[in-house]
Amino acid sequence: MKKMLLFLAVCSLFSSCDLAGKHELKTLKSAVVKNAVLSSGKLIRIDSFPSKYITPRPVDVWLPENYSSEKKYAVLYMHDGQMLFDSTATWNKQEWMIDEVATSLMTQKITKDFIVVGVHNIAEIRWQDLFPEKVVNFLSEEDKSTLKNISGKPNAIEKLFGDEYLKFIVSELKPYIDATYAVYDDKENTFIAGSSMGGLMSMYAISEYPDIFQGAACLSTHWVGALPRENNPYPNAIFKYMEANIPASKNHKIYFDHGDKTLDQYYPKYGSKVDAIFTKNGYSVANYRNLFFPGANHSEKSWQSRIHIPLTFLLKK
Template identity: 50%
Template sequence: MIKNFLFFLMVCTAMSQNVDRITSNKVSNINLFGGELIHIENFPSKFIQPRNIDVWIPNNYRKSKKYAVLYMQDGQMLFDSTTTWNKQEWKVDEIASLLMNEGQTKDFIVVAIWNIAALRNSNYFPEKVYEMMSEKDKDSLIETGKKQNWINTINSNNYLRFVVEELKPYIDSHFSTYTDADNTSIMGSSRGGLISMYAISEYPEVFGSAACLSTHWIGTYNNKDNQIPDAFFEYMRTNLPDSKTHNIYFDYGTETLDEQYLKYQDEVSKLLASKGYTTNLKFDGADHSENSWGQRLEIPLMYLFGNKRE
């Protein structure tokens, strides 16, 4: 009880320091199937570089009721393909609207956290896993970063502090939300899958569920003599939260970059089973893209928020 109270005071203090500088506005120049999008430009942070945040609220959103919350990585890729760099999208507003309209899920809002390209690996690669890696694998990751023009300093611990201590308190104070872990989920794909797994492991009191699509176990883009997946699996064996109180969804495709993950999936499934989890779904023919993730988005959303979730 005391620990929870101190945590509450900490996040409230962090929120009050920055909240006066935050302004939001409804987005009008976007193609949405349903709901509305609220945009916050350069959400301030004392932990990481400020970045844009979009909050999607469903049709008939009202303050007189409460909503579950889904925090999603790569937030600029979720809603409108005409605004994305590759002209693809997750179709979050379409799928979420249909599921809620049909009564298949509880009502929820989506907090879309934009990435910053040069910082994506820095923010999303689990820091404690990085610390467990051999110097050879660290060098390999750094070399990959140089080729991709990344900033190589790993600061995912601070990224999660931003989400938990700054962003979530703002969302909970400005939108009508359930604030408990049972109604707070996190989702991402590729490296976004890595940070979503890391978030529920580091903050099980905050996130009750996580969905990790096409999780980038290899860390780099090279499978030869790559021991990075072993570091992830060692971390997960020790740190995944209790399956009696938490839910974790994993999946993977078989084409393009997802093909490089195939050799690890049996071990992933066995590891999850040893911790009491059962979901690591294979999608034959699916590639590593927003189009593929959008085509199967209904499944993880049902897993996170389904009214008949097992």
């Protein structure tokens, strides 16, 4: 009898903790960004999303016009959240115009209805957060000793946070979004997208968590890994990681693209290698794209001009 009472007490404790955790998630302090310049919808911000994995940072949630708790929405997670919605608040006065593009696609009933969750970057550690951490396992010991970040500064392997960044999204942010908003929580309605290092991280996310993400959009994917250089070990290591971890083709969609100007000039030569990896693993035009946009450069303006293509590909009704 005592053992039974002890068992029930423990169960009650864990149940209470679980309920408390859910309550805490729902009561995170958030507010509508009243000064955001949007074409439609509403932007809600958690100024400092708590995390035991990564440095806390703002997270934006964009809800479409006429968002209703009476229906359910798919969820698109995006990196570099501060660059998505309002050019008046960005460092280069450019933006993805996600609110405009998403509104147009949903109004025309081209895509499922969806919300967008934008995780802000922290400039000083963006590279450490977005580098696919397990790619390091495919580098030689000599290459590991010379690991450098996107600015060319030495960066010790133990200071990479890519795995922790994904744990934050999957085990801290997603549960909050699922508990707070009227969204589907299944893989078929969960997507991730980003550009440059965010493109690499989106590829990494769907590879590491194929049961969480159904599709990934990787624009101007930074195949060079860090600063472009001769005898660069990063691309081969990235491709070896992909070959070993590519998600099953039968129930995933993956989109890549690139231009050929500014930083994008370093990407075209890798296109055939990427195609070969995915084709070998059963991907076809039904669930895979790798598009080339001649003349496109490495900027939010370029990504804005074509983001409707991957969103249509991934979220088409």
